[in-house]
Amino acid sequence: MKKVTYRNQISKVLGISLVVFLLSSISLFAQNEVVAEEPAATEDASSGDAVKGKQLFNQNCAACHALNRKMTGPALANVEARLAEDEGLDREWLYAWIKNSPGMIKSGDAYAVKIYNEYNQAAMTAFPTLSNADIDNILAYTVPVIDNGGEKETKTIPIVSNEPGISNEIILGALVLVFALLVMMLFLVNKTLRRIAEANGVVVADENAEERTPIWKAFAKNQFLVLCTVIFLLLGSGYFAYGWMMQVGVDQGYAPIQPIHYSHKIHAGTNKIECKYCHSSARKSKHSGIPSLNVCMNCHKSIYEYTGVAGEAPSQEDLANGYTNDFYTGEIKKLYAAVGWDEENQKYTGDTKPVEWVRIHNLPDFAYFNHSQHVEVGKIECQTCHGPVEEMEIMYQYSPLTMGWCINCHRETNVQVEGNEYYAKIHEELSKKYGVETLTAAQMGGLECGKCHY
Template identity: 75%
Template sequence: MKKVLYRHLFSKVLGFSLLLFSASFYAQEEAANATAEDATQEVAADAAGGDPAKGKQIFNQNCAACHALDRKMTGPALANVEQRLSEEEGLDKEWLYAWIKNSPGVIASGDAYANKIYAEYNQAAMTPFPTLSNQDIDDILAYTAAPPSAPAQATAAAAGTGEVGAASGGISNEIILGALALVFGLLVVMLILVNKTLRRIAEANGVILEKEKAEKRVPLWKAFAQNQFLVLMSVIFLLLASAYFAYGWMMQVGVDQGYAPVQPIHFSHKIHAGDNRIECKYCHSSARVSKHSGIPSLNVCMNCHKSIYQYTGNPEGPSAEDLASGYTNEFYTKEIKKLYKAVGWDEENQKYTGEAQPVEWVRIHNLPDFAYFNHSQHVSVAGIECQTCHGPIEEMEIVEQHSPLTMGWCINCHRETNVKVAGNAYYEAIHAELSKKYGVENLTAAMMGGLECGKCHY
C-alpha cells in the first residue's frame, strides 16, 4: 500500500501573492502619507519662517505647561497667535520676540496690549525666556500656525484619491479589492476541481487514500483496570496530589497576592512613576512620617492636571499591547475629565466651582488589624525603597499586591536584611554593643529584636 500526499501548491502561491500585493499597497499608501505630511510641514515652514517640527519640541518643553493651541489654560490659546495679533492688535513679530524673552519688561514699558493681558490673567506675568533665540521663536510660531494633523482615516482617504491614485494609474481601491476577490474565488474553484480529479485518478489506479483498517484491541480503561499495580500507584498519587493542593489552598486563605481591583478613576503608575519619573513619596508623602502611606488627596493631582488636561502619549505612539488593552490617549484623557468632575474644576474658566464629589478608592494592601506596620520606620529610618515590598510599581498599569504580606515573608526579610547604620545616629550605640555580642560587622533586623512577637503584635 502507498500513501498519496497532496501539497497544496496553489494555496501557497495564492497566499504569497496576496502577501506581496498587500505589502506593496501598504508601502504606496505610507509613502503617499509621508509625502503629504512633508508637504504640509514645508508649506507651514515657508509661511511662518520656521520649522514646525522643531517648534513643537520647543513648545512642549517651554510653553505646554501654561498654553495649548486650541483652548485657554493658565495662558491664552496660541493657535495662529502671530496672525491674530497682527490683524487684531497691529503687533508685529518684533513685539513677540520682546514679549517672549522679557514679558515683565514689556509690561513695565507701559505697552497697552501687554498690560491688558497682564490684567486679564490675574496680574501674573508670563515667565520670561531670554535663552530662546529669534529662530527658536520663529519655529514656535511656525508650529502654532501649522494646520492640525488630520485623522489617520482622513489622511488615508486623501492619499488614496491623490498620490496613491496617481501611482496606481487611477484605479480605485474598490476595483482592486473586487479584482482580488474574483481571483481568490477562481482559485478556490480550481483547487476543488483539481482535488476531485486527483482523487478519481488515485482510485482508478487502486491507491488507498484513507487507511480504514480497524484493529480489534482491548479498551484502554479495561487494560488499566486489569493491572492492579497501576491501579494502586494511581490511587496513591491521587491521594498525595489531593492533600498537596488542599494544603496549598488552605494556606492561601487571607493572602491577597496579585489582587488588582479596578478603581473609579484609572491611575497609571506606569505613566506617572515610570515614564514621568514622579517620586512615590511626592503623592504618598505621609509614608515618611506616619504609620500609613496614605491616599493622596485630589488636590495633589491638580497640582499638575490644572495644566495637563489631555494625554498625548509617547512621541512614537501607543504600543500594540496598550491598544489591545484599550489604553489609548483618548482613554487617559477621559479619566482626567473624571478627575475634574470629582474636584469641581471648571475647565473652561480655569477655576473651582465648589461642587466636589468624593472618590471611593478601592484599598489594595490591607494587613490584619492584629499586625502592626509602620511606614515611616521602614522608609525614613531603615531607608527601604518602596519597590522592595510593592514590586516594580513603575511598570504597573494597574497596581496589584506584589508581595504576599504574610508573617513568614516579613520574618524572612528581617532575617536577611542588614540594617543601614551609616550616618544614622540612632543606631550607633546599639550597633556597637550588638556587634560585639554577635561578633559580626553587619547586623540584621532579627539581631536587633526584629523577631520579637511584641514588635508586630501588640
C-alpha cells in the first residue's frame, strides 16, 4: 500500500473563506446605506450671504430640515441645483414655495403636490415674512463655498439616503448560512477524497501528527489564554458573588408554617373581614402588630366549627392539600387550647398557652417604616405591599421590601392632596413650587435618607 503525506488544506481553505466572508459582509452592509453626492450648484453661490443664510436657516428651517440627511422634511444641501436638474424648477419657484407652500398645493402645482403627498400630507409652514434676499442667503448657505488657494469653489455635500432596503439582520443571517454550507461542503469533500484514497490503497498520513500536543498542554503554555481565562473566572465569580450577597436579607416568597393555621383566603377573602379589624395598630402605630387571640375569640366564641362556604363544595386543590372542614375545625380547637377556653361551659379557665407565631415580614433594624403614615395618611391599601392577601391560604412575603423597591414606590406614588389636613400646608407650598396639582412622595421628601434611616 502506498503511503503519501497529506497536508491539511482545510485550515487554509477556511481561512480564505473567512476572508471572502468578511469582504462580502462589508460590501453588502455598505450597500445598505447609500451615499450619493449631489451636483454642485449651477448658480453662483455669491448671490447670497451664506453667513446670514446660516442664521436664517437655524431660525426658520432647522426644526424640520438638515443639510445632509432627511428629517421631517427633505435634505436641503444643493436643493436649488437638484430641483433644477431633476424637476426643471428655478429659484422663482422656490420663492413662491417658501413664502406660500399651502397656496401652491391648492393651486395644483405638480411638484408641490408630490412633496405634500410624500411627506404624509403635511404642508410646510409658510414664511411670508422672508424676502427674496433672505431666501437667497438661505440658498447660499445650502451650497457651501470653500476657499481653495484663493479660488472659491462650490463644495459638494453628500446626501445620506434613508431609503428602505434589506435589513442587516437578514443579510447577516444569509451570510452565516452560506458560510455554514461552505464549511459543510469542505468537510464532505475531504471525507470523500479520503475514502477514494483508501479505496485505491493510498494511506493518507498527516505530517503534523507526531508534532501535535494535547490541548490542555497547549493551553497551559499559552500565557495570554491563561491570563484571559483567569480574568474571566474572577469577573464571573465576582458577578455571581455580588448577586448572591444582594439577596441576603431579601425574603420574598417566604411562607413559614404557623403553629395555628390561619387562612387569609377564608377570613379576608370569603368573609370580607377588613385587614385593620385584626391589625388595628396599623392605624396609629409604626407596627401593624400581631392580633391578640382575644380578637380571634370575638368571633370564635360562637364559631366553633368550620362548615365551609354555603352552597359550595371544597375545591380539589384544597382537598389535595388537606384543607378540609375537619382540618379547619381542628385549628379552631388549637385556638381554644391557647386562650384557655372551655367550650362546654363557655368560659375561660385561665390555663393559657402562648402561641409562638413565626414572623414573616422583617425589615432591618436601621430601616424605619411607619404603618400609620402609609395606611392612614397616605391611604395606601394593604395589598400594595402585602399582595393579594385575600387569596392567600398561607400568608407569605409578597414584595421584596428592598430599598430600591421602596424608593421606586415613592417616585411613582402620588400623595393624596384633597381632604388630607395632615399635609395641607406643605401641599400648598410645594404645589406653588412645582406648579402641579399632584405631588409624588419623592417630591415631598420621600427620597431623603433621614426619612427611613436614623
